[in-house]
Amino acid sequence: DTGVSQDPRHKITKRGQNVTFRCDPISEHNRLYWYRQTLGQGPEFLTYFQNEAQLEKSRLLSDRFSAERPKGSFSTLEIQRTEQGDSAMYLCASSLPIQGFANEKLFFGSGTQLSVL
């Protein structure tokens, strides 16, 4: 059973550059989430997909951020014109809703650590 996979593990970029991260969820999971975590803080919700539909976006997600899940499988998160404040761990999670249960448990990847210089 392979877990949630994220690539790359680390990314260093210069301010103003664009970056893209990839997440491969657990294969049968139709729900996918992106979170951001900064040092000493808990994860903050960014966005949520059910299959290929992006159903929720946080107000934290500025116009420079865009996420896609084109075929309902893997997802990409792109940050355009990166700023130093974008430096954080970007976490992806997936889940499979179980009938009768709301807010099912999430399976997280190890994250992509972004450093913007």
Place this chain on the structure above:
Amino acid sequence: AQKVTQAQTEISVVEKEDVTLDCVYETRDTTYYLFWYKQPPSGELVFLIRRNSFDEQNEISGRYSWNFQKSTSSFNFTITASQVVDSAVYFCALSGPPGMNSGYSTLTFGKGTMLLVSP
């Protein structure tokens, strides 16, 4: 607005000691869900437990136990006979009822408590 407070930033114990991690939450929802996640040094958050607001029974799973008290809005986590492998950051999280359209409700995490268990 929802809020989760984990007042303990860091706890250090010696192996075999019992330790309790505190979690206090705020919500206006009558239906809500509480979670604990563990984040080891590898970075991958691992689900430990989910509890809904209508189930106030305490739960025990091996060395782990959880005490849910609605009267004090607390959902505390106790590790009995701690082990070095328990060293991690532990997050308490809260969500409301799932949205009608999205089927999901945002998880609000606390800032976490770092637990260091030394041999």
